[in-house]
Amino acid sequence: MLDHIDSPHALRQLSVEQLPQLSKELRQFIITILATKEGHLGASLGVVELTIALHYVFNTPEDKLVWDVGHQAYVHKILTGRKDIFHTNRQKGGISGFPKISESDYDTFGTGHSSTSISAALGMAIAATIQGKKEQQHIAVIGDASIASGMAFEGLNHAGVTEANLLVVLNDNAIGIDPSIGALKNYFTNVKKGTARENTVFEALNFECHGPVDGHDLPELIRVFKKLQKTKGPKFLHVITTKGKGLALAEKDQVTYHAPGKFDATTGERYAKDTTQLPPKYQDVFGHTIVELATHNKKIIGITPAMPTGSSLKYMIEAFPDRAFDVGIAEQHAVTLSAGMATQGMVVFCNIYSTFLQRAYDQIIHDVALQNLPVIFCLDRAGLVGQDGPTHHGSFDLAYLNCIPNLIIYAPKDEVDLRNIMFTAQLGLPQPIAIRYPRGRGVIIDWMQPFQKIAIGKGSCIQKGKRIAIVCIGTIIHNALKASKDHPKTVSIYDMGFLKPIDTALLDTIFKTYEVVITLEDGTIKGGLGSVVADYAFAKAYKGTLKIVGIPDRFITHGTVEELQEEIGISPNEISKVIDSYL
Structure with missing residues (x-):
């Protein structure tokens, strides 16, 4: 059935009775691809029925659907014309792992961090009112962990005193990446157990409240959404889902299977890696x-x-x-x-x-x-x-x-x-x-060594050469060491350690010694190490050549770290080209 669904319009041609079969196929489709390509598994498995129901009832993209965070938007992407390229998800040159305005008309708002959906959807709803689009619907889907954030409450607080056509769907699965915590989480738990009066908190904010409803019951979700479609003003729907739904191991170990890496698509078993001989994360x-x-x-x-x-x-x-x-x-x-x-x-x-x-x-x-x-x-x-x-x-x-x-x-x-x-x-x-410090593993297996006090504001020379100095900060220094391996007597490598206070005495020595100075950082070149060194070089009237290497003044797309370092010029290979250009 999924083979014939390439848009929400095609989805709406199905009968309600056909939708559970589509749910099964969507889950299997996601599991099969993520087993080898990796990605955010648990959150998307948990919202299969919810996503189907939203696109089935509401007239997207004319009606505006905003996904909070985006971990839960894989089903949305598959149903909105990206099924055939979903295997490129999070791969360099492929589609983003998160909603992205430039990628699809159905991605109404870019989301990668949490708790922005209510404010964004409310902004769209108020704009629609001003523009006379009275029938346009605006839906924010937000998790129980994200709704506890201050920004979510700022949005709720404002929405409650408007007549905006806004529906806030609470996807309550009791977990974000780690289990949800706090008084609001306890409140939702009590609501589900029937020991708290339903949605008192949100009624107090002038939302018309509904639920809780089973987020895996498609007929019930569709019934409720059709009812809310005709209800004006701010509305709140409490939906209960299971993160990792449909894959037993993902339901059992929800923290690990948020983003499990590669796994067996049939059993769900993760492929074991021998990390005993690797440096630590x-x-x-x-x-x-x-x-x-x-x-x-x-x-x-x-x-x-x-x-x-x-x-x-x-x-x-x-x-x-x-x-x-x-x-x-x-x-x-x-x-x-x-x-x-x-x-x-x-x-x-x-x-x-x-x-x-x-x-x-x-x-x-x-x-x-x-x-x-x-x-x-x-x-x-x-x-x-x-x-x-x-x-x-x-x-x-x-x-x-x-x-x-x-x-x-x-x-x-x-x-x-x-x-x-x-x-x-x-x-x-x-x-x-x-x-x-970066994501991922370091470089030293025997890292748990006796503590030594570090002198604040002091850098050091790691490799001594005669002609070129590479001034580094952070773990990117290892790329410089690899890049200069053929020129150990020509290229000096300096570890500044501190951006602030920067070691000006060491910079004085570097400026007096070398005619070419290259700064290297895995941060933006605007305002980082290169900027600080350039400012100091100008103040000291440095007469040599200063080359600033780092992240360029643009947003960097997705891909492996190695692919991206190569693209922007901070990989060992690209740094070696910079060195060669001055030799």
């Missing part, structure tokens, strides 16, 4: 090191916004549950909570993905840096992250943090440096520090 270096430090320093606190598994703070949550906190999808709250604890003498490690920290930019400035509170920010997923693409790349952290007074900025070159800067920071710094 940087997130695990953080996770195990903070537990080690917290064992001896009782003031250490760990905080993450909804990423205990992704950040590996889960190890501290298990070891010290009274000193480690998952605060839900609430980056702003996470930062100011950290600030509040720091005022009381606690040593706070606030672990947030680089791209998610952008959402708390004012809090970094107003609540931490302005008051010079020694919060320790650990920014996971810095630099290029690969197939999640431009919404998730940590391209901008060096630049957006660099302009903030009082803030130390450090990027370790390897796992040992990450351990040592964490050790140094918890000894007591007079100001806040941001430590940024």
Whole structure:
């Protein structure tokens, strides 16, 4: 049946009785492709019936459907003309893993981060009112983890005092990437158990409330959506789904099967990888090191916004549950909570993905840096992250943090440096520090070495040559070392370590010694290491050649990290070409 469905218009030609068969085929289609191509499995399996019902009842794309986050939008993509190219999902040159306006008229709003759908759909609804499009429908589909975010409540609060034709569909599966937490999650649980009066919270915000309904009961979903289609004003529908529905192992282990990697399409069993002889993931270096430090320093606190598994703070949550906190999808709250604890003498490690920290930019400035509170920010997923693409790349952290007074900025070159800067920071710094490190594995198998204190603001020479200096920050230095392997006596490699305060004494030496200086970073060249070195070179009237290499001034698409580094010129191969051009 799926072979004949290439649009919602074709979908609407089916009878309601035919739709359960289509659901089965969609699940199998997704499982078969993701088994080899990888991607976000569990969330999309959980919304098969919900997606069918939405496109079956509402007149998309004239009616506007906004998916929160986008992890749950695979079925939507398949039903809206992208079935035949779905195998390219998240592959370089292929379709995005998230809704993207430029990709399809059905993708009404680009979403990669959470809790934006209600505000976006409300904006569309108000615009429709102004334009006289009275019959146009606007639907925001948001998860129970995402709706707990402050931005979602800002949207709900505004929508409740409008007459906007807005439907908020709560996809309640009790889990985001990790299990949902917080008082609102407990409220939804009580609603499902019948121990709380249904939707009191949302009725108080002037929404007409419906549900809960079974999100896998197609006839019931269609009946309810047809009813709501005729209801004016802001509406709220509580839908209960199971993440990973239809694949037993995905239902059982919902955290792992959010994005399981490659697996057997028949059994669901993940293909085992022997990682015993591989270096650790940087997130695990953080996770195990903070537990080690917290064992001896009782003031250490760990905080993450909804990423205990992704950040590996889960190890501290298990070891010290009274000193480690998952605060839900609430980056702003996470930062100011950290600030509040720091005022009381606690040593706070606030672990947030680089791209998610952008959402708390004012809090970094107003609540931490302005008051010079020694919060320790650990920014996971810095630099290029690969197939999640431009919404998730940590391209901008060096630049957006660099302009903030009082803030130390450090990027370790390897796992040992990450351990040592964490050790140094918890000894007591007079100001806040941001430590940024990439997704994926490091380079050192024997990484759990004795702690050594790092001198703040000091860089070092890693390789000594005579003609060219490559000035690096962070783990991208390993690309420079590979690129210069044929010229060890010609090319010097410097690890600055700190973007702020930068080691000006070391830069003075470099400028006096080399006629060609190349800066290298896996961050945007606007405002990062290259900009800082260029400013200092200008101030010192440096007469040589300065070449800035990094992420160019554009949003980088999705693909493997290696493919993207090659594309933008920061792979070992491309760096070697830069070196050769000056020899």
